[in-house]
Amino acid sequence: MFRPLSIFIGARYTRAKRRNHFISFISMTSMIGLSLGVLAMIVVLSVMNGFQREMSARILGMVPHAAVLGAQPLDNWQAVADAALKNPEVLAAAPLTEMEGMLSYKGAMQPIQISGIDPAQEGKVSIVADHIVQGRLDDLKPGEFGVVVGEMTARRFGLRVGDKLTLIVPEVSTAPGGITPRMQRLNVVGVFKVGAELDGSMGLIHMADAASMQRWAPNQVQGVRLKVKDLYAAPQVSRAIVGELGEQYRADDWTHTQGSLFSAMKMEKTMIGLLLMMIIAVAAFNIIATLIMVVNDKGADIAILRTIGATPAQIMGTFMVQGSLIGVVGTLIGGVLGVIAALNVSQIVGWLERVSGQHIFTSDVYFISTLPSELQWGDVALICTAGLVMSFLATLYPAWRASQVEPAYALRYE
Structure with a gap:
């Protein structure tokens, strides 16, 4: 089956044993770092989603989702309730x-x-x-x-x-x-x-x-x-009902009393996500170091390929393929392990408590006795995409350096 030269050689370079074992070690470290970054980010965001779900169920299960309040005390609240129940939401x-x-x-x-x-x-x-x-x-x-x-x-x-x-x-x-x-x-x-x-x-x-x-x-x-039905539609629903009932009523909803709490939780999730993204970025920088050393190690091979007709674009594509494969494999491993860990984090914490004999979460302190987790596939897709994009971007400079190698300069001592 026909394969482009860049993909064929890049895949061979990835599988081949290297004379310089330090390069192999750095390459493996980059892959492991990327996997750990993706795994940690999936697990942490899933746990934060679980905490947010628990807090939503507990707090918003107690406070009113929405309310229709009268300017004066209501003599017949059932009539107002019947009017509100006509709204399908x-x-x-x-x-x-x-x-x-x-x-x-x-x-x-x-x-x-x-x-x-x-x-x-x-x-x-x-x-x-x-x-x-x-x-x-x-x-x-x-x-x-x-x-x-x-x-x-x-x-x-x-x-x-x-x-x-x-x-x-x-x-x-x-x-x-x-x-x-x-x-x-x-x-x-x-x-x-x-x-x-x-x-x-x-x-x-x-x-x-x-x-x-x-x-x-x-x-x-x-x-x-x-x-x-939809918590986030509560302001619109209450205002729509009040608009039908008249000016002697006013609308209220949970965003007025608890909105700041959930906004803070959302901001916290965003900031922790950005901090964890730095782990993936560090692994991507390791890919840059790996490819630069590979380019220096393969200088003679690059010169030979250039002399037999390989274009600078093909040379650049070869090393982009090699670096991207590191990113794809690392992201895939981290994604799979992260999904498995996120789905079983409560069992893992329970096992650690049994082994250590210590209660990590007690309801008196944390309001919960188990670590909640909610895996959202949108988060998984976003994390894996970010890992792949950063891995790809990390290949550009080393691959461009490889495409600029002059055959005569690289082979002068061969």
Whole structure:
């Protein structure tokens, strides 16, 4: 089968044993470095994707994806929910009233965001019912002023089901100061743990109790919480619903409360990706060093090829093929090993924990007990493409140097 001269000779140079074993060592080092760089980048980005998935599931499973809030307390939240459910992007709706205040227990205090909910409807839009570790969500009864707090709050105060604490919320008044604190005694009926910072900053009470604290009618709420299909479409969905309902409503969504966290996570992934890309770049520089030494070692061969009619372009192509083969093999090995490691990273960490007898990840510190990983084939394609492109670019200068070799100069001592 016909093959171009450059590919034929370049492939032979790659397979052939060299007189200079140091060149072979540098070539192998370049290939290994490229493989390790690709492997590390695939594994690290997969782990970061896994962390982002876990945080999205935990945090965005608790906070509203989107919300339709009234300028005045809503008397008939079900009508607003029915209107929102007509949008095909909305999966579920539930009533919501939010307040901010301070929890006080035996002289200790902490800020808290209180959500007034309907326990019968909350399971449609939230994961909190699946993460109750003490008590039950259904124990929130109207008029009893029960509260479900996060595990971090319970641990900070030493709370258990049945304990009583005080909620302090600001209230606008006609007093000279304009705002006076209002206190309400609450009874702990449950503790939830989702494994995020919300465990220390969020509490749940019945919506009737929230209305009572706001001096509203028992059936009045602040707005309607929505669960949507596409999280990233939540701002557009909420605005579209408000546009249909009228100006007496306003839209809110998770990007206002949690957007900075996920933007920081995205930026962190980008920066770590760029840092890991430097490993691949170092391996590419090794390819440059390898090919320069090969060109010096093969000076006589290049001169002979030139004298029998090989053009500078063919000589350049020969060494570009040789360097590119190093890049292709290194990237392929690193890609395959990286995919295997990313798919089994949780098992690998578990094996290391069993062998060492130490827990690398404990839920008390990291909110998780296993290392999450989510392999995205787009990341794999991008990493492998970057490795191949940098390997190819690394061949250009040494190959150009080879094409400039003068036969008479190279053979003068032969």
